Amino acid sequence: MISYIKGTLAAIMTDSIILENQGIGYDIKTPVIAEHLPKVGADCIIYTYMYVREDAIGLYGFLTREDLDMFKLLITVNGIGPKVALAVLSTLSVRELKFAILSDDTKTICKTPGIGPKGAKRIILDLKDKFELEEPEEEVLQTDLFMDGTEDVVALTAQALVSLGYSNSEAYRSIQAVEGRESMDTETLLKAALKRMIF
DSSP states (O other), X not given: OOOEEEEEEEEEOSSEEEEEETTEEEEEEOOSOGGGSOOTTOEEEEEEEEEEOSSOEEXXXXXXXXXXXXXXXXXXXXXXXXXXXXXHHHHSOHHHHHHHHHTTOHHHHTTSTTOOHHHHHHHHHHHGGGOOOOSHHHXXXXXXXXXXXXXXXXXXXXXXXXXXXXXXXXXXHHHHXXXXXXXXXXXXXXXXXXXXXXX
């Protein structure tokens, strides 16, 4: 119904903002994104979704269409309502959530308050086929990073990180952040990836 609202940021609360447009202040529930918002008094665009139930109407807002699209996907999952979907997007970026879903990484999704292993598995099961592998990193994630039995240095390093207690997506991100990883042996890449974990 309302695609977006462009207005002046009038106030920032813990889980919502007030956006003023032509003398009307819209109370918009948002993920915890205060650090990404402009200062109070500045103009901004918030992409919105109106959630309507018999007993409640809520307006939910996001800084990007990508965040809004992910929110819409999350609330299609059985047992995931707007409040939990906002909690997920307050805990993980869209990119982190996609990596977690594509790598069956329930541990990362469970970092969200209110989501346990069953809820995380449900999100993965319902949404995994919703993403097209357009980004090179995601193609690597699906093809050779976590394939069993491979002798690839990157895959062996990822397996080592997972055995140390890191999640699949944490291992993936740390390895991808290492420059020159293609020419490293497993021990060197593991040390470099662990440094990325620490810092």
